[in-house]
Amino acid sequence: MKKVLAILLIATIALTSLAANGAAEATDGTDTVRVAYMTNYASLCSVMAGIETGAFADEGINVELVEFADGPTIIAAMESGSIDIGYIGHGAHSLCINGRAKIFAFSHVGNGDAVIGLRSHGVTEDFASLAGKSIGYASGTSSELILRWALEEAGLTMDDVVAYEMDAAAITSAMTSGSLDACANWSPATFTILDAMGDDAFVVADNVTFADRSASVASWIVMNDWAEENHDLLVRFTRALYKGMDYRAANIEETAQWVANQLGASYDTIYAQRGDAEWLTSAQLIEQINDGTIEQLYEVQKQSFGDSVDQSTPVSDYVMFDVMLEAAE
Numbered sequence: 001m002k003k004v005l006a007i008l009l010i011a012t013i014a015l016t017s018l019a020a021n022g023a024a025e026a027t028d029g030t031d032t033v034r035v036a037y038m039t040n041y042a043s044l045c046s047v048m049a050g051i052e053t054g055a056f057a058d059e060g061i062n063v064e065l066v067e068f069a070d071g072p073t074i075i076a077a078m079e080s081g082s083i084d085i086g087y088i089g090h091g092a093h094s095l096c097i098n099g100r101a102k103i104f105a106f107s108h109v110g111n112g113d114a115v116i117g118l119r120s121h122g123v124t125e126d127f128a129s130l131a132g133k134s135i136g137y138a139s140g141t142s143s144e145l146i147l148r149w150a151l152e153e154a155g156l157t158m159d160d161v162v163a164y165e166m167d168a169a170a171i172t173s174a175m176t177s178g179s180l181d182a183c184a185n186w187s188p189a190t191f192t193i194l195d196a197m198g199d200d201a202f203v204v205a206d207n208v209t210f211a212d213r214s215a216s217v218a219s220w221i222v223m224n225d226w227a228e229e230n231h232d233l234l235v236r237f238t239r240a241l242y243k244g245m246d247y248r249a250a251n252i253e254e255t256a257q258w259v260a261n262q263l264g265a266s267y268d269t270i271y272a273q274r275g276d277a278e279w280l281t282s283a284q285l286i287e288q289i290n291d292g293t294i295e296q297l298y299e300v301q302k303q304s305f306g307d308s309v310d311q312s313t314p315v316s317d318y319v320m321f322d323v324m325l326e327a328a329e
Helices: 002-021 041-052 071-080 093-097 142-153 168-176 189-200 224-229 231-250 252-263 267-276 282-290 293-304 321-327
Strands: 031-038 061-068 085-088 102-110 113-118 134-137 162-165 182-186 201-206 217-222
Touching (some): 031 041, 031 071, 031 231, 041 061, 041 231, 041 267, 061 231, 071 085, 071 093, 093 102, 093 293, 102 224, 102 293, 102 321, 113 142, 113 189, 134 142, 134 168, 142 182, 168 182, 168 189, 189 201, 189 267, 217 224, 217 231, 217 293, 224 231, 231 282, 231 321, 252 267, 282 293, 282 321
Parallel strands (some): 031 061, 134 182
Antiparallel strands (some): 085 217, 113 201
């Protein structure tokens, strides 16, 4: 009896350890990786193309997709051990710079974030019109930064508006019901708001408005311990991601349909998001890594966070260029 209990105890410890370390290996040798995404084309296009074309299967990887609302929430889930790999937009990169996660793959430079205002509520193209207005935003996101920069240009701060912190879905609901004067949100919610409100809603500012201040980089991230314990798996995942990037480049319509299927959204809604970023192929990405372009993008991005991050942190401390290059060999 003692021997049986000992065996059961060992098995329990092994399973607990496996869950804590993330990737689980199936009996057929396939590694299951829990991947966090957000509900838009930008987040899913490469990984869905990789899944549907068999690129991940070819690398011995089973991708288990898990939906999240934003980057900071994804990082919190990774820290808890419930997620292995995650996609984040620009805003959550501040957490990587401050040591909470590491970037192992560049995704794209985006233009999917915006501050949207309602004309009927007194919001105009002049950023100063935001003073005193009720504005919904999600803390730690790229769109929040755009809101703060717009206010700053008008000599305002968040203290000069009635700011409501909420998630993307709540922001969308509040805007379309007219409960807010303006909001900071991201694709596809921005499309939903603009479509629902017609001519009354307009873009006050977006990523392009502040292109001189920041590169709105999106990336794939991992916890440092997980990366160290699963280096080979991380390289294989990145290699499959590259294959997805390349397939997406030549097959945008098909990729948009796959993303729509995953999200339960209409094809037209997802296809409309194809302009949310500049999409690179793997060859273009590697070229830009080698000539220093990608590192410079991350440097500009870091500078945009100001005092909220440690500006002395080298980009190479939190961006794993070695994994990106090894995956391309």
